[in-house]
Amino acid sequence: MQTVLWFLVAIGLLIAVHEWGHYRMAVACGVPVLRFSIGFGRPLLRWRNRAGTEFVVAALPLGGYVRMLDGREGPVPPEQRHLAFDAQPLRKRAAIVAAGPLANLGLAVLLYAWVAWWGVPQAEPVLGSPAPGSVAEQAGLRAGERVAAVRIEDDDTAQPVRSFDELRWQLTQAALQRRDVTLLLGPAPELATRSVPLPLAQLQARDVDAELVQRIGLVAPWSAPVVGEVLPDGAAAAAGVREGDRVLAVDERPVEDAAQLRAWIRTSVDAQGQPRTQRWRVERAGRTLELDVTPRPERQGDAWVGRVGAMIGAPPALIVVADEPLDALAHGVRRTWEVSALSLQMLARMVVGEASLRNLSGPLTIADYAGKSAALGWVAFVTFLALVSTSLGVLNLLPLPVLDGGHLMYYLWEAVVGRPPSPAWMARLQRAGMVVLAALMSLAIVNDLTRLLG
Template identity: 50%
Template sequence: MIYVFGFILTLGILIVIHEYGHYRVAVACGVKVLRFSVGFGRVLWRRQATPQSTEFVLCALPLGGYVKMLDEREAPVAPDQLDGAFNRKPLWQRTAIVAAGPIANLLLAVFLFTASYWIGTDEPKAVMGAPVAGSLADRAGLRAGDWARATSRDGVEWHDVRSMIDLRWAVTQAALRAEPLQLMVTDRAGHGRRTVALPLDSINTQDVDAKTMQRIGLGSAFSEPVLGKVVAGGPADKAGLMAGDRVLSIDDAPVIDGGSLRSTIMASGRDGTARPMHWKVDRAGRTVELTVTPNVVADNGKTVGRIELVPGQPFETVTVRYGVFEGIAQGASQTWQMSVMTVKMLGKMVIGQASLKNLSGPLTIADYAGQSVRLGLPYYLGFLAVVSVGLGVLNLLPLPVLDGGHLMYYLFEGVTGKPVSELWLDRLQRGGVAIMLMMMSLALYNDVARLLGLQ
């Protein structure tokens, strides 16, 4: 239920703000607004102060909205109301009205990011777990327990890393730009500062997702290899493992952190058979040796080992919070960076340099909306800001059914001095609808594939 609530709340806020941008600028330009609708289909709620004022409605299908303005191209307009017709307004006003929706979403993102930064969030400290063997991070010399303090594109200008989320964001951007990234790291105590170069220009970044991070070598944040809860009656309990045991080695291979412990347990069932493992643990200062035989279970089409315990302690977290002016600056910067990254990713998908699997639809939005609502207000605000950026950028694409398509019409009109003909408007509209239907179908397919574990 929380996912449905989060999804409806997210769409409701973003649609209202987007359409309010159109509405507010239209009214400021003297255009008569006939209807302000949130959603499509059957009207659930309606309010109109007077017969001559704007009608505000809430409809049953909350997947969009619209602002209907007085326009001679849609219906006859009385002579005494021609001054309020949209089509009678000068080009710059029509352009401002159309652009106001996406701009409202981008401004909302700045506000939401800023509010999230002001409130503060608890995020994993940028202390890295053991890098994947053979990955870029492993070959570059990063080790479990390395604490990332700053990143740089050129080794001259450095940017502080406040959390693991900061680090992942910097790595993601560098990977999309196909350029190396330099890290300034220390040990967990803050000693032994050194610089490590990640050659991110050497990897294929069609998909910047969890698998890409695995290839780069950035897994989970560091956690102590100390056992958490042991499920009664499970393989770990039967073998004699206890909560609080510090794992020293498995099959004589040292266990460095909770992430490598988790990977080793899962790999024990990789060939489909339960392979007994020889464990050494530290229990209250003495070494205990145990034999642990996992259960073999299916997970996303693969067989993995499970021993029914919590492998490792919780990550160390830091509270990331910004002051008033720094929060505003960071909110604006994050909105700009995400907008640029979104445009670049869409461009790469068009020319085939990025996978179409990066497109997400309503099911993914609902999933993340529900998760962020559970985590708390600052996390939900951050999620809402990300979706608002995506909506703002998407609506600026030069597709006829979107705001960006109308802006292209106005650009043509400004250059040629005459509007696009009705014939071409109809053709472009049909083409735009077809493209949007294909994009929506692909996004929904990706959503379902992710839910079924096919991606």
């Protein structure tokens, strides 16, 4: 129930901002607005302002619209003909149509800026053990090394890295752009002790998913190999492992961090599901103990993995990442631009077959993430709102009939040839746009169901 509630809050707010952009620009251009509706169907709430605009909150909140005085939609009194939308010069019509998506992008800038100014606790950019066989492992990166800055190919300026989240974001962008990077390791960019090139272009990245993160290899920040909660009926409890034990070595191999220990536990079961007993050397209350731990096999997809029934890893060291107001606003603009560019790149790759159509998400995924982000706190929810608001703005600017971007394409045609498309062509394009949009929505919902049920 809470997932549905937070989804309605999120989608209602973003639709209201989008339609408010159209509404405010129409008012600024002198075009009378007859109705401002959030949702479709039976009105739940309605009221009028002094200008005569009817405001409506309807029963089905998956959309909205602004109905303006327009000779194409009904009769217009002669004395108001000059105020109608279809009587406005091209620049005003284009401004009114573009104002909705731009309002969503503007909201994203403000939300990202607010989070950056408020400050967010994030893991320090200290590396955990690279994933086996990954680019990071092959480059020689080691657990416990601190990344001070990232230099992207064809860019002489090294970008400082303040947190592990920032590091992973920059690496993901570089991989999708098929650009190599160089990591500067040390306490600060000017005090870097060594630089490590990462050939991310060779990944030929197609999708933003867990597999891409695994192939890059920097999956998680450094975490001490300390045992957390131990389940009473698990393999760890049976071996005498206790909460708070620090694992120093497994089979005489020193343990560098929790990620490495988790990997060794997972791979302790062979292809037939037979576990191998491990000799753990642990530190407990200043004493060193030797314990024989036999992970229990568990089927995961087509493979067997080992489990010990205990939480492995202490919380990573955190740092509060916060900006001054102007820097936060600049961060909001930059992040909105980066997310918009990334969205367009992924859409373009899906069109030409270079990226999987599985990347499309629909309302079920949005609802799921709305509930999950709200459960994590207001910072996570606001960040989620900023991401969806950016996506909504970009989507509506696509040159697809029935979307705002499609109308802008009509206006571009009108600006070039001196007349709008004929009504017959407009009708054909609208029907084609509806078919394409319905196909995309169907595919997105199928992807949603696959994620949620798979």
